[in-house]
Amino acid sequence: MRTRVKICGFTRVEDAVCAARLGVDAIGLVFYPLSPRHVDIGQAVKIVNALPAFVSVVALFVDEQESRINEVLDQVPIDCLQFHGDEPAEACRLYGKRYMKAVRMQDGIDIPSLARQYHDAAGLLLDAYDPGAKGGTGSRFDWNKIPEHCALPIVLAGGLDENNARQAVQTVRPYALDVSSGVEAEKGVKDALKMAAFIREVNEGDRIII
Numbered sequence: 001m002r003t004r005v006k007i008c009g010f011t012r013v014e015d016a017v018c019a020a021r022l023g024v025d026a027i028g029l030v031f032y033p034l035s036p037r038h039v040d041i042g043q044a045v046k047i048v049n050a051l052p053a054f055v056s057v058v059a060l061f062v063d064e065q066e067s068r069i070n071e072v073l074d075q076v077p078i079d080c081l082q083f084h085g086d087e088p089a090e091a092c093r094l095y096g097k098r099y100m101k102a103v104r105m106q107d108g109i110d111i112p113s114l115a116r117q118y119h120d121a122a123g124l125l126l127d128a129y130d131p132g133a134k135g136g137t138g139s140r141f142d143w144n145k146i147p148e149h150c151a152l153p154i155v156l157a158g159g160l161d162e163n164n165a166r167q168a169v170q171t172v173r174p175y176a177l178d179v180s181s182g183v184e185a186e187k188g189v190k191d192a193l194k195m196a197a198f199i200r201e202v203n204e205g206d207r208i209i210i
């Protein structure tokens with residue numbers, strides 16, 4: 001199966017359109033007010049309306065209030081939610097939408113147990129733990145901590161870039177890779193050449209496995 005690519009943290013229409021042309025499967029919009037990649041509803045609508053068919057839109061929240069999430073869902077066509085905080089499974093299920101639960105990898109994390117807790121999730125997104133930030137840090141974690149088998153699709157994130165994407169595909173064999181910092185020119189601004197190289201490396205990793 002082809003490894004999917006999600007690029008997260010778009011703030012500009014032109015970057016999202018460029019990613020779509022390069023073949024990205026999903027784009028992520030960060031609705032976390034403390035993020036340098038945060039978008040408001042107006043920006044999000046402009047970005048989504050510029051996308052061609054078949055590119056999924058993922059809305060990222062961190063421990064957000066239900067009313068705010070509903071406000072976004074009422075105005076922005078979102079395909080999937082990404083919960084990047086400490087949301088319990090019941091909170092993720094409130095919206096009748098597909099969702100991914102992000103897990104920040106640190107000692108004591110039990111992936112099989114989380115896969116049972118969030119059994120209806122569309123994926124478990126594994127990201128690096130950083131005590132000072134909730135995500136989008138560009139830090140990697142030890143991929144050896146990922147179990148070989150998981151009941152949920154694994155979305156590998158954290159410190160990925162064009163130099164390690166191929167290795168990530170070949171060693172972890174995840175359902176998808178998720179990148180933000182590694183394809184940026186600056187926070188919230190994507191670099192077309194880095195996005196192209198990243199997608200090429202993922203495809204190259206797939207080609208060699210097959």
Ligand SMILES: O=C(O)c1ccccc1NCC(=O)[C@H](O)[C@H](O)COP(=O)(O)O
Nearest residue numbers: 008035134135136138157158159180181
């Ligand atoms: O991007 C942010 O600023 C952010 C803030 C708070 C929580 C999550 C955030 N981003 C998550 C992502 O961009 C990705 O899903 C992923 O974790 C990859 O991040 P990176 O290591 O920068 O490639």
